[in-house]
Amino acid sequence: MKQRGKLSWSNSVPIVIGIKPHLVNKIGGKAVLWVIMLLSFVGFSQNEELFKEGNDLYNNGEYQEAVEKYLQISENGQHSAALYYNLGNGYYKLNQIAPSIYYYEKALLLKPNDADVKNNLQFAKNMTIDAIEELPQTGIDKIVNNMLGTFSYATWGVLSIAFMILFVLAFLLYYFSSYHTKKRLYFALSILCVIIALTSLGFAYHQYGVAQKNNPAIIFAAETSVMSEPNMGSGEIFQLHEGTKVNVLDQLGEWKKIKLDDGKVGWLPSSELKEIKDF
Template sequence: MKAILYILMVLLSSVSFAQDESLFEQGNALYNDGKYAEAIDKYQAILDSGMHSSELYFNLGNANYKLNNVAPSVYFYEKALQLAPNDKDIKNNIAYARNMTIDAIEVIPEVGISKIVNNLTNVMTFDGWAITTVVLFILFVILFITYYFAEYTNRKRIAFTSSLVVLGLGFITLFFAFHDYNLANKDHPAIIFAQETQIKSEPNLSSQEVFKLHEGTKVQVLDTVNNWKKIKLTDGKTGWVSSADIKVL
């Protein structure tokens, strides 16, 4: 019975994949014909089926960019960049999309040790740091066993020294893995989707307006209270925005 269910699941997955591939090709054909709104409908149907990829988000960004849909184009390019952070085409196109936004927000540069640590952390993904850590600790165990059973003094010395070096490197990569994990947990980006929205000092309509933002601007979500989200800009400013005017990445 379990075997039959497994076979049925595989068959259904294959059919679903084939349908998504067909929709993706149809969307590409419509895009090439300049029918960008129709292409978006095809791509969106794939997302609605539960499938996603950097290529799909990239194409959605392109189609929305062609229609001058500022917020959706930035949003989908950002989604594509999350899945493929080193893709040059995505980085290039998202720069064009960001140029369509109205808000010019200063970015506070990182300095000192924090900048160095974060730059080193970004050398690899969390998975990369985690795998490297596991490999180093396994290598440490092998070297320590070699040291323990080695008969000659020189081999013992080399194995012991190497094991300590590898262990040290393992703790360093473990630190970067945890640091990357913590950075990811603190990273809650979102895109303003309202053409213009008021940012309030408190999570209610009667509170004072502190500034305005426009569609396509990227913010960080710090907190949520009822139908309001507390946001932070790259220049350090904070405020509350209606949840209806923002879309979390």
């Protein structure tokens, strides 16, 4: 498993917001901004150095030390698909499947279509014990879900805006064109663009709703009992093992209600799992 050698931060340099002009002037605005920029640059440089040190340790087979370097970057509040991908590789080499899957899944949140992450994630999943089968879908549902899942809601939103711009351009060409043949062509093109734009907007809205409802987590306990109610006195429904992915539906005190891909639902202690969307 090859490590990523370059970081592309998703949240590396803080954005200065909420500072009122008169307050900036009062405390020496330019000096403050320069200090903030300098601290941001220093922090970024330190993380880059930690990342390089982690890669060198990994390539030398010192996986635990490499993981510790990467974790220092994560503890600094930085989020990057490259960082989480490398963490996943490090834990995989240490045969720690739950954290390996956990960090691969975090990397996919930032880069959903990354082929390397998907490939390594599948290797890690092959080492889990639980075999969870997804609920069967009808042919139409499967086609629709595959189409919607082609892009994230952000990408569908961008496509919607792009085709709306194309619609405006095509309509202007139709309006100012003096040839009937071209006017018909531009009119048809404008109608097609607005249809695609509205469809993409609908897909973006649907995907956003799905993303908001989806709260995935990874089981970290070697073995845990899923209960029918949020207390140890209730009956055990089934057992799960480390590395299994679940969806968190609700929380009550120190218990979380989870759902599997096969539709099973139950409660387990919050300490037994880690939510992926924790940044």
